[in-house]
Amino acid sequence: MARYLLFPGRHHVLTRFQADYLSRLAAGEAAASDGPCTVVWAVTSANHGNTRRNPVPYHRREAAIERFSVLTGLRSVVAPVFDVAATDRFAEVTVKTVAAVTGLELTPADTVLACSTPEVAAMYRRLGFPVAGVEADVDPPPRPWDVLLRLAAGDDSWRDLAHPASVDVFDRYGLEGHVRSVVDDPVVGAEGGLTATRDYRSYAEAFAEAARRKWDAVRRYVRPGRIVDIGCGAGAVLELADREPALRESDLIGVEVARHLFEECVHKKAQGTFSNPNVYFYQRNVLGGAVFAPRSVDSTLTFALTHEIWSYGERMASVRRFVQAIYDHTVPGGVWINSDVCGPDGADRxxxxxxxxxxxxxxxxxxxxxxxxxxxxxxxxxxxxxxxxxxxxxxxxxxxxxxxxxxxxxxxxxxxxxxxxxxxxxxxxxxxxxxxxTREQFCGLEYADWKALLADVGFEIDPASGAWRNDWIVDHRLAPVASLSTLDGRPMDWPVTHVLLVARRPVNT
Incomplete structure (x- = not known):
């Protein structure tokens, strides 16, 4: 005689089977208790979106649930549950989150858990909740995640299995192509990062410390207008651009693939870090396709990015696609400024x-x-x-x-x-x-390789471009413990370590 059906899950796709099952279950409980039965949708990983494990952002999932409720006549309440580290107290965390968000104190006396995942169901059983197995109760139909994978694979049968509420939201917001690009991404991991071992906190701190030096080195080449920082990290360089009086009428746009860093950018904007109202952030993988319309960006900035494209992508083929995409979205007369590590001249020597x-x-x-x-x-x-x-x-x-x-x-x-x-x-x-x-190669491209590639794509290389050596690294990291020589023993000077590229799209293109 339950007043509530607790239905936890990521809920990226709602299915016709779920509609039939929940409707019958809610009707039965309502008849037994002589009162309405409410479905409580605990949407897990609600703070994740644009990742392989969670490709659909929470607000779109919530929209589909609300549409689903209207079409099925189910009385529903939706509660976002943020992702947490693996814990055997997940059931308790979810129930407490529902209480905090909705005010509903769910107990085993008035709530049935609807869940097909045995490990999750076992946690709730330990708390005393009765369990309805959903897909696990029957000869299982395709589960929601299986339906999503059909979509990602280009199998249109997903539309027959998904509930019309999900189909409607996917169509209205163009989510079908988005899900395919995210789920099939060969570079970005399931949790929205390039690697599972990177310490993003220390990474962001190091980038923030170097931001002033990076910005001072390139600010004179930045063309006002639409300014895009690809691989913007936690937005440290855009913070400095935001303080430039000459750029106060410009749009400042950050693009970041790593979920951890993108979320920090959004947090900074929400906290009022930026004075320019035209600051925007997008979580995108630039290798997944065009991010900006052709000839729409005045200045593109990339710092310590291209070696990652080389390393995690298909080496030169990926870098070339990236350079072509930058060229395509740059306005005639616009500029791409790239600062990164660089291989030494004669790297095979x-x-x-x-x-x-x-x-x-x-x-x-x-x-x-x-x-x-x-x-x-x-x-x-x-x-x-x-x-x-x-x-x-x-x-x-x-x-x-x-x-x-x-x-x-x-x-x-x-x-x-x-x-x-x-x-x-x-x-x-x-x-x-x-x-x-150790998953990244710093010395994949020499300066000569860069010049040839940029010219081949169509960029003009500004005389300010060139390879250079970071003498601080040499003095503090290399020389104290290492030395280079030729095979016959002649001492060698330390080679270049970095490159600055200032590439312009010709005005007459």
Whole structure:
């Protein structure tokens, strides 16, 4: 004799089966209790959207539920439940969240749980709630997630299985194409990040510390109008652009793929960080297709982004698609400003790399199990290694080919290529994000490669462009523990580490 049906789930797609099942269940409970029965939709992961696991944002899910309620005649209440870390108290968290959001104190005496996931149902049973199994009660029809995957695969049978309420919302808001691009994204993970091991808090802090230096280096090249920062992180550079009097009439637009960073951008805007009312943020993967209309952007900024496109995408093919997309959305006379790491000239040149063995431990063999170890253990282990031992560990964990050969009689010296040497040296000091950093290649493109690519796409390269060396890194990170030489022993100077590209779309295009 329940007054409420608690129906937890992500609810990206509502199905015809759910409509029939819930209608019959609610009618039965209402008849038994001689009063109305309300379906309480606990929409989990409500703070997630645009991720592979949660491709539909909460407000669209809520709209479909409300439409579903009208069409079925079910009395409904919708409660958003934010994502939480895995816990065996999830049922308690959900019930308390429903109480906080709606004021409904659900108890086993007046509530039946409707849930087809055995693990979740077991949590509620431990609290005393009776359970109705929904899809698990019958010869199971396709479950909602299966219906969503049919949609993502281009199988139009999803429309026959989904309830008209979901079909209507998907059609009105163009969600079908959006879901396909998110679910099938080869780069972004299920939780909306490039890797599952990146510490986004420290990443955002480091980017914020460098934002002033980055902005000062490029501000003179920025053309007012529609200004887009792709890979904007937590919006630190746009905060500085927002303070520029010359840009007060411009639109400032941030594009970020990582859910954690995008959410911080939205939070900053809500807190009044930006004085310009025309500040907007989008969670998008630029490799998934065009983000902006052709010839609609005056200035595009990218900082420390293109090496990630190279690393997580299809190398040069992905970078070329990205550069073409930037060219296409740039107005004639507009500019793309790209600042990133860069491979040395002659990256394939063989060199000798001498590394310190006295600044840490030198185990006989590198570990092969770091990918399964907790982040704190990984960081502690790496901090205890010598620079020479870190190179052997890097060779195990690096996601790209890394050929190196120890030199006989000199255990501190290896022969490798200049590009491989710089890939290691520019990553060796990131123990906290080691498993993320070793998935990225800094030295995939040389400056000559960039010039050829930009010219081929149609950009004109401003004389301000060029490769350069970060001497702070050399003085503090490289020179104290490493040195480079030719194969015959002649000392080599440290090569370039970064590139600044100022590329303009010709006015007459």
């Amino acid at each position: 063989p060199v000798r790399l001498r590394l310190s063995t006295a600044d840490g431990a030198n185990p006989a063999q590198p570990r092969t199990d770091l990918a399964a170890a907790p982040p704190a253990e990984v960081a502690a282990y790496l901090r205890g290694l010598s620079t020479r031992a870190r190179l052997d560990q890097f060779a195990v964990d690096f996601a790209f080919p890394f050929d190196h050969r120890p030199v006989d009689g000199a255990p501190e010296v290896v022969e490798t290529t200049l590009g491989a040497a710089m890939d290691f040296l520019t990553r060796k000091d990131y123990p906290d994000n080691w498993l993320s950093e």
